[in-house]
Amino acid sequence: MMVNDKYLYFPGCSVKRDAKSYEKTAFDVFGKLGIWVKELDKWWCCGATFGLAVDDVARHLGSVRSLIQAEQEGARYGTYKLLTLCPMCYNTLKRVNLLLKRDPGKLDNIRRYLRDENLDYKLSVEVVHVLPVLYEHRDLIRKNIVRDGSGIRAAPYYGCTPLRPREVAVDNPEAPSIMHVVLKSAGVRVVDFPFKTECCGAYVYAYNRKAVIGKSSMIILGAYKAGANVLVTVCPLCHYNLMLAYNSMKHKPPIKIIYLTELLAYLMGLDDNIPPEIKSFLDGLTPSVEGGGD
Amino acid sequence: MAQVEVSKKVEPGLRGEGGEKKKFVTIYYMGKKYRVPAGLTVLKALEWAGYRFIRGVGCRGGFCGACAMAYRLPGEYKLRTGLACQTVVVDGMYIAVFPYLAVTKPRYNIEELKPEAGVVLKIFPEVSRCIECNACTKACPQGLEVMDAIQEILRGNLEKAADMVFDCLSCGLCSIRCPAEIRHAWVFQLVRRLYGKYIAPKAKHVEERVKEIEEGKYDEELDRLVELARKDIEALKKMYMERDIEK
Numbered sequence: 001m002m003v004n005d006k007y008l009y010f011p012g013c014s015v016k017r018d019a020k021s022y023e024k025t026a027f028d029v030f031g032k033l034g035i036w037v038k039e040l041d042k043w044w045c046c047g048a049t050f051g052l053a054v055d056d057v058a059r060h061l062g063s064v065r066s067l068i069q070a071e072q073e074g075a076r077y078g079t080y081k082l083l084t085l086c087p088m089c090y091n092t093l094k095r096v097n098l099l100l101k102r103d104p105g106k107l108d109n110i111r112r113y114l115r116d117e118n119l120d121y122k123l124s125v126e127v128v129h130v131l132p133v134l135y136e137h138r139d140l141i142r143k144n145i146v147r148d149g150s151g152i153r154a155a156p157y158y159g160c161t162p163l164r165p166r167e168v169a170v171d172n173p174e175a176p177s178i179m180h181v182v183l184k185s186a187g188v189r190v191v192d193f194p195f196k197t198e199c200c201g202a203y204v205y206a207y208n209r210k211a212v213i214g215k216s217s218m219i220i221l222g223a224y225k226a227g228a229n230v231l232v233t234v235c236p237l238c239h240y241n242l243m244l245a246y247n248s249m250k251h252k253p254p255i256k257i258i259y260l261t262e263l264l265a266y267l268m269g270l271d272d273n274i275p276p277e278i279k280s281f282l283d284g285l286t287p288s289v290e291g292g293g294d
Numbered sequence: 295m296a297q298v299e300v301s302k303k304v305e306p307g308l309r310g311e312g313g314e315k316k317k318f319v320t321i322y323y324m325g326k327k328y329r330v331p332a333g334l335t336v337l338k339a340l341e342w343a344g345y346r347f348i349r350g351v352g353c354r355g356g357f358c359g360a361c362a363m364a365y366r367l368p369g370e371y372k373l374r375t376g377l378a379c380q381t382v383v384v385d386g387m388y389i390a391v392f393p394y395l396a397v398t399k400p401r402y403n404i405e406e407l408k409p410e411a412g413v414v415l416k417i418f419p420e421v422s423r424c425i426e427c428n429a430c431t432k433a434c435p436q437g438l439e440v441m442d443a444i445q446e447i448l449r450g451n452l453e454k455a456a457d458m459v460f461d462c463l464s465c466g467l468c469s470i471r472c473p474a475e476i477r478h479a480w481v482f483q484l485v486r487r488l489y490g491k492y493i494a495p496k497a498k499h500v501e502e503r504v505k506e507i508e509e510g511k512y513d514e515e516l517d518r519l520v521e522l523a524r525k526d527i528e529a530l531k532k533m534y535m536e537r538d539i540e541k
Contacts, residue, residue, distance in 0.1 A: 062426035
């Protein structure tokens with residue numbers, strides 16, 4: 001395999017627990033594009049949310065542990081770029097990294113605590129989300145497409161965590177377009193819709209399902225009304241909430257909620273890890289497949 | 295140093311078998327100072343000093359986890375932990391032995407559960423509060439990677455978690471150090487039960503044998519032996535002694 005790019009990989013709990021097809025199809029796509037990815041030997045929960053209490057540095061320990069692990073493995077594998085699929089992990093790791101870079105006092109505080117375990121962090125890691133990586137390699141994606149995506153009308157849905165706050169945004173937080181470009185490169189018809197950066201309801205599902213179903217239903221129906229037959233996400237939590245909303249609908253619109261990498265893997269003919277029901281749904285939209293076409 | 299004179303005035307118990315004078319160390323327990331023979335475990339030293347332990351002590355071999363203790367060493371800021379039956383006294387040691395640790399166990403029915411992270415989190419929601427400080431791991435007298443096991447639960451790998459905590463003694467020291475208030479011993483017990491009941495591969499030969507027994511394959515043979523025992527016990531004894539023994 002020709003190596004075009006190298007990353008260490010931080011999976012995160014949600015990806016390992018609930019979004020296995022996201023990870024597997026991502027790895028299939030990386031393999032095809034020549035993106036070398038190595039999962040960290042050890043990693044710890046990012047903390048799931050970035051703690052906002054300024055004096056509560058202990059909340060950041062999980063992220064720091066994984067950053068230290070990446071730093072140690074970085075020396076071994078020759079890359080300090082730490083890739084995440086889950087934008088929640090991206091958001092948390094990136095913000096912790098930024099905090100430590102900007103606030104030497106907090107870094108010192110954490111260092112002194114971790115000295116007991118012979119750990120130290122030298123700020124050399126760069127946290128990266130999968131979206132800009134795919135965007136960077138869009139020409140390679142175009143070259144590797146083997147299926148006709150003209151029947152697929154994909155609505156790119158970004159949600160919050162890849163875009164907010166601005167200092168960690170992977171794109172323009174108000175009007176993001178990199179997923180649009182990736183999808184266009186993959187040969188599908190891209191459907192822009194007004195709720196592409198709307199919040200799905202996030203962790204509110206834990207105590208107010210109604211609120212989440214309201215928010216996520218609005219996103220699904222918004223994409224459907226704009227003409228999409230596929231709603232594309234990059235986030236396991238968004239996926240969970242969107243599915244919760246979709247399954248609660250009495251009249252289910254004919255639109256499928258899928259991960260970006262599942263769609264890319266399908267268009268590249270990498271079918272091994274695509275869930276069967278998603279595969280057959282996409283087959284139904286693909287002209288070259290018997291019975292397919294729009 | 296001057297030669298130590300062997301004197302008969304020394305109280306019994308303060309000399310070794312060879313008559314040499316025993317070395318002593320000073321320890322502090324319940325705020326009081328005691329001179330105890332060096333080389334003893336904390337448990338034995340406190341008993342030597344006159345304490346009697348009715349609760350908070352068990353096997354005395356480092357297996358039961360009953361004698362959890364915390365201590366500080368002179369000149370150190372660290373609060374160390376250990377088992378009183380396994381930790382040797384050090385001069386200047388400041389000791390607290392816990393008779394009992396308030397780690398409550400919620401009730402659940404293992405028959406109604408599934409081997410999933412969500413199930414563990416429903417019974418022990420505090421597991422998701424882990425801030426990964428690793429205080430639990432530092433406290434563990436068994437040297438288990440306690441924090442990493444909790445992390446494996448969060449990512450849904452119960453099999454790995456169960457394997458990592460196989461040697462847990464349920465002493466509870468990790469729980470009293472945990473800022474997330476996780477009840478590790480009971481969490482780990484649940485994880486091992488879920489693993490044993492739902493994840494571990496079943497022993498096929500046992501299932502087959504149980505089925506054979508239930509179908510009455512050995513009934514006739516057993517009836518014959520019972521009958522023989524009644525009629526001619528010597529013949530049965532002879533049969534027993536001369537039976538084939540599988541190697």
